[in-house]
Amino acid sequence: MEEKKPMKESRSVKSIQIFPEDTNHHNTMFGGKLMAEIDEIAAIAAMRHSGHSVVTASTDSVDFLQPIRTGEVLSLVSFVTHAGKSSMEICVKVISEDNINHQKHLAAYSFLTFVALDKDGKKAKVPAIYPESDDEKWFYESAIERVKLRHERRHESKKTLDFMSTKLYI
Secondary structure (H helix, E strand, C coil), rough: CCCEHEEEHHCCEEEEEEEHHHCCEEEEEEEHHHHHHHHHHHHHHHHHHCEEEEEEEEEEEEEEEECCECCCCCEEEEEEEECCCEEEEEEEEEEEEEEECCEEEEEEEEEEEEEEEECCCCCCCEEEEEEECCCHHCCCHHHHHHHHHHHHHHHHHHHHHCCCCCCCCC
C-alpha cells in the first residue's frame, strides 16, 4: 500500500525581522534576500514530508505583492501541495506584520519544486499527500495544472539549451 501523509504534517513556519542591511535604497527588502528565505523554508517542508535530503529543482516564480519594510516581521509559511514520485511542489506564503500598528498583509508567495535524494544522491521515493481542510483541498486540486505547466516549461527550456553556450557574449 502506498504511504500517504496529510499536507499539514509538512507545514513549516519561520519568522524573521527585517533590518536595514536587508533592504535596498527604497527601505524595502531585497528581493534576492527574500528568495533565499523562501528557498530555505520550502526545503524544510520538503524534508519534513519526504524524510530525505532535498534539492531545489525549480522556482516557478516569486510574486511580490506588497513592499516589505525595515522593522516589519515576516512569517514564512511553507507546505507540500503536490507529491510526485520523487518530487514535491511546495507553496510558500510570506506574511508581513507591522507590530507597532498591528497590521498584517500577504507580501509575497511562491511555488517551488524539490526532489528528494537518498544517501547516495539518487532520487528517492516520496509519500503521497492528502488534503484535509478546504484551503488544503484548493491547493491540492489546483496543483495538477501547475505541474502540467511546469512540465511544458521544462520541455521549452530543454529546447533553449540547444542554443545556449558558455560564451560571455552572444
